[in-house]
Amino acid sequence: MAEQYEHGDTTQDPRVVMNEELNGPQADAVTHVDGPLLIFAGAGSGKTRVIVYRIANLLAGHHVPPYRILAVTFTNKAAGEMKLRLERLVGPEIVRDLWVGTFHSVCVRLLRKHHEAAGLDRGFVIYDDADQRAVVARVLKELDLDDRRYPPRQVLSRIHAYKQEGRSPDDIDSDSYFDDAVTRCYRAYERHLKTASAVDFDDLLLAVLRLVEDPESLAGEDLRSRFRYVLVDEFQDVNHVQYRLVRALCQKHDNLCVVGDDDQSIYRWRGADVRVIRGFRRDFPTANVIKLEQNYRSVGNVVQAALGVIRHAKDREPKELWTSNRPGDPVQVVAADSEHDEAAWVAARIRELTEQGVSPREIAVFYRVHAQSRVLEEVLRSERIPYQIIGGTRFFERAEIKNLLSYLRVVVNPRTDVDLHRIINVPPRKIGATTIDRLIQVADNLQVSLYDAIQPLAEGAIQDAHTGNKPSVTPQIRKNLLAFRDMMEKLREMAREASPSQLAEEILERTGYARLLKEEDNAEADARLQNLHELLQSILDYEEEMKAAGEPALLTGYLERVSLTSDADTLEDVPKVAMMTIHAAKGLEFHAVFLTGMEEDLFPFRSMEPSRNDDVEEERRLAYVAVTRAREKLWITHASRRAIFGQTRYNAPSRFLKDMPASAVRGVLTPASQLMARRPEGSGGFGMSQGAGRFGGGRGDRDRSAGARFDDGPRLAWRHPQQGAMGSAGSASPPAALRNLPVRPPTPSATAAPGERFVEREPDVESDGEAISLRRGSRVQHDRFGLGTVNSIDPGPDPIASVTFSGWGTKRIMVRFLKPLEGR
DNA sequence: GGAGTTGGCCTTTTT
């Protein structure tokens, strides 16, 4: 059946390929070659191995030509790893011809082939988020819409959402004025991208999808018959466009193998839909379904903790993850006093680990949001523990880097307005805002790009259609404009011969950008120079790599790589502790993991905007992902007080902690936290009188209750059940207890009846002589701003609350101006 | 026209 493939030595016996041990379901997943196949791969169940063997089996066992196999991964890094492992099995020559990559990188490759059919220039550029926002900003101006009423971010996210559903401006019924405005923006946005010969991330997929689904298109026919076997990894995170794309690509043969785990679906916010994997059997009734349920990665206690968390998830595909690994150490749940205390604790444990001989590359620190990383980073730096941060402010987002890249992109494609706008006056060449406004005016009038508007503006030949004005410029400005254009033309000329790195250096020289930075001669400018140097090096690396692969090093190729490289791809294999968000940790594993910030409202994360808070389920899955990254050791930390986003918050431990089985977990207090715990109650001001001291025998674990210390402001009080007080000897280990903490009892201020095991309350806030109980989450009314929700309260003689009002955003208001409402 | 300063904004997760 298979076409023979004569390239290289593919004659390996499949049994040779299969000589590693695979268990029953794994072997099935490898050998079930034809027809649709759905593999549920639990965390740590050897998924990558199965995919690699499956591909090797297709190549060697079934002699499928490599260029007929498409494997889609979630990150470039995963693709690289897959290729590496395949090379060991079937050799590099064959692997070179395989199609392995992310949806986006595969689509770019296909689009470069069929750019004409897709209506794109050969040199099309990819607009990232910032570029897109710049386009939206320009569009808003053009349509005369107030960017305060229509924040570019919001408009853009709407456009995104439409695109991820595959809807064009024509497919939208707008039933509100806002929607209507967004739709008009969407239309204009599309027009601008087209004029600029630019695509955004969504377009990459949509453009290919349009071709594949077009029965008339020749390019579409090529795409439809191109691949005979399609594999999709991390299938729980595909969105609708991606799913349609996959189906269209294999409509001729149905040899579609998807691998995923609905429990690990964590990208709903960017269009992923778990229902796709859950509904796969409905769409492909003949599909075989295989479940990989044995976890080979983690020690028993980690698996138990993870299972405890995910067991409470709604609507999951039934599966039983299990392991035969030894139980290992219990998962440690660490109560810290503050984020600094937490960071210090983490650093101390990392120090211990490395002293025991654990390599820093086997240690990772996770957090829910990037904002948490700074404190951790500071401590690691002062402790001289080597670390690398994945994500955050990205290298390629630094201004100087974007500038140089913009130059390169304009060289490739002068019509890319966003890039032109960014560099036309960098370094300053006396082309100011007024001039640029005129340039935009001319460009809009003529419906051309900014670059193509330079000449007409300089010549003053244009008349504004509406006002009849002739946008004109002074002779000096005219000279500046033409000089700029001239310089770009020379660079474009040069680009035909020179390598990308030569061109980049030439740009730095010729534009005077390098000189400017050198002359500034301060720390910041030095850092920028350093960064530019790093960029040059990365271009050189790219050229090296292409040379090694026997391919030409094209500037477009480099730019494309930059656009499509994700944070997760930047994890280096070096002996440094890895710090990253949990999202970035997906697919990775470490000997030791620190999961920080395990607190209500941080994890599960609660946004200030109530609208976007329906996703505790996804947070739960995120917690599951986090826990299952650890092979041997897992510390989960939470702090009772944390300064984040410019304010101090007092959060209870995360609800997910209490879902972990007691047998797998051990509670620990940091020294600072113990100190707090021992602090005698009654030392503070008001608010403590009922908060503490009602129950309990005065043991250490009892008085972490909050109200006891007013100087720290209002905080949630909690109390550990007596039962868990193992080991009294002052060790104050809080018990297994943490996991049983009730989070937000139904009536917060209700006095707990004796016998109730926990209390949660916080000091009331006096207001205008009338005692009201305001707390985080309280609904309040303000004369001017209307209804709002309390985020936090700064205590004092005149307490101030941070309150989010719908329509007004977050304001700081004195509590006495707020009227509490019933309910929350 | 340009540079510098202040004020106001938001504040998840990213191919």
Added chain:
DNA sequence: GGCCAACTCC
């Protein structure tokens, strides 16, 4: 706490 935009001053 950091970034962007608008405003002011030169």
